[in-house]
Amino acid sequence: MRYCRLAATLLLLALAACNDRSDQAGPPPSAGPVEVGVIALKRQDVPRSIELPGRVVAYATAEVRPQVDGIIRRIAFKETRAVAAGDVLYELDNRKYQAALDAAAAAVKKAEAATASAQASYDRTARLAQTNAVSAQALDDAQSTLLQAKASEEAARADLESAQINLDDTTIKAPIAGTIGVSAVSVGALVTANQTDALATIRQTDPIYVDLVDSSTNLLRIGEEVKSGKLGRQPGIAADVALTLDDDKAYAQQGKLTLAEMVVSQTSGTFSLRSTFPNPNRMLIPGMFVRAKVDLGTMPNAFLIPQRAVTRDNSGAATLYVVSSDGKAELRKITTSGSQGNDWIVVDGVADGDRLIVDGFQKISDGTAVKPVEATIDEDGVVKQAISAVQAEGKAKP
Template identity: 35%
Template sequence: MIAPLRTLALTCAVAVALTACKKQEQQTPPPPEVGVIEAKAETLPLQRELVGRLSPFRSADVRARVPGVLLKRVYQEGQDVKQGQVLFLIDPAPLQASLNSSQGQLASAQATYVNAKAAADRARSLAPQAFVSKSDVDAAEAAERSAAAAVTQAQAAVTSAKINLGYAEVTSPISGRAGKQQVTEGALVGQGDVTLLTTVDQLDPLYVNFSMSSDEMTQLRRAQAQGSVALSGDGKSTVQVRLADGTVYGEPGTLDYSSATVDPATGAVTLRAVLPNPQQLLLPGSFVSFQAVLGERKNAFLVPLQSLQRDTVGGYVMVVGKDGKVVRKNVTTEGQQGANWLVTGGIEPGDQVIVAGVQKVKEGAPAKAAPWNPAAANGNGQAPAAGAPAGAAPAAAPADAAADPAKADGQATEGAPAAEPTKQ
């Protein structure tokens, strides 16, 4: 009787041990599978998203430079004009009369000079024989010099009168787009002040005026001095404008001016870029958003947006170490480039940065790393389910399933086996 009881007890003990082992195996899940990328140090463009305002490359006010009555507008408002093209006509009659008067005074001065010169020559020829006194010779020569000065003065008056007569035709000082007429025909212009008639703006190229905070400019220049940031290969910083519909403008601009002082009202530094506008699609005065490439960042890393986490300490990424365990690394970022963060510190080349499955890992716990496949990741950046082929896209739901949830549920029930109840 005792032997069977011992056999029964031994059998129960073995069964309990097997049950305990099986339960322990069920309670120890395998390490989660995560999608990772290998961090690679690169030389990347240092980009900034900015907003600026367009202004003409040159803008010239066309003004009346002589007094007179405006007779006619010659140009077409809103059309392109050339440098030196006549835009307005001012009544030239008073100006022509002034020129005639100056020419008459010049003729009189020239005649006086001829007589004075003849008298001076006669006195100088008679002086050696003592036929005239020294004082008479001096007086004759003084009259000659005064007459010569009067001729010069009269010639200047004639030149001035000719210039004023030329101003009766108001021309464009530059080539560009002529604006609206500011004064109508028949108005008296240039009387007491220089009357504005219109404005001509050069639209190709355009200026893009923008600003950056003084702190950001200081950091950028400090980084350039330390060698971690360098200018682009051509030594110039560029800007790429985006149009209102989101498309990229086809002509890149070039930074050509940076203020040497900080605006005390805004704490910002004024910058300017030159933007080609051959088709004149862009107009002065409008705001544009653009991406400015201010140099090249050396030894930087690009990590996908979903891999970066933040807490009260700052930004960090989770990395699968060489021992297969997860390590937290605090990082320093310098803005966003497309779908990636530009990381300038905190990670090393070769680090396996977790992109998909960040929510499933814990610092110090093991994780199974697999190359991250963006095409197979879902909208939340999670890794594809185990057993799914790499790069396989999720099956699309039937078109009528979205409209009828009950029908969708029914199709799912028919097409897949019932899920097992969750084990506690």
């Protein structure tokens, strides 16, 4: 019993001592403002552009096919070389077509003779009819014979022209200027009129097309910005286009956006654009894939906000932190309009001179007291800022 009283007394004394030490320690010291890196925002005119995938397409394509049957006698071009419109490509054996032309020419002469005879007979009958020496029926018969002779002559001349066309078609010429590919046939091959397989294909590559693809939603938004004047571009003026090739090198020639297809794909919801480029050195080859940068214009009075400083809330709205006039972090919603490099283009939600928090915002929330430190961001998005005296002192301690 005595031991129990002693233990209880010691427990009471220990609790009292703890209470005394707690009263002497006092409340924990309050934490200071959070140090954050900031940059000053400034309105500026921001060039707008979009980068789209593209594919090179020939300016014009002509598949060469024979118009008459025949045996190829000569191939007059060098494969994969440039040809001009009207250059001779193939020559067919033309002997039977020359014979057909000669026969047609003879038929024309025969028809001309028949017409001359019918004309003389009609004239003679007409003179006799004036003196009632022949009947009216005889005059009508003479006139009918003359008309039939003239019709036969016209038909013979048409046959002559057709024979001449067939003879001319035995010489196959280039319909357009461009680069001709490999010949699908050789000398001695039999070809037929309008056959399915082409003898060769000519592609015009200077100038040349580059077909681009973008979403219909994006194009509608850009069109609205152009109409409202937000991009500083007049409607109807062709946009400039720059190309980057597969080897990541820029194409030296600049093109123009020339055509927009008025159909949206039902499967992908994409919209096709066509740009035209000069191609004097034949560097752009049909079928090649490229990346195109389309100049949309300049957006006045916009802000370039580093992407690292922008987050999204639960509703998907873009937000960022700025330093308020009383030294606290202030959360703001912003409106973006595309991007440029590592920056968002912001058109609403911030003002000239706002101090944007670009570093340290992971440790703050709306209303947190902050200590702003001037910072800079390089082209790779890396933040560089001055080290505070407190941090420097802490680093100097062993």
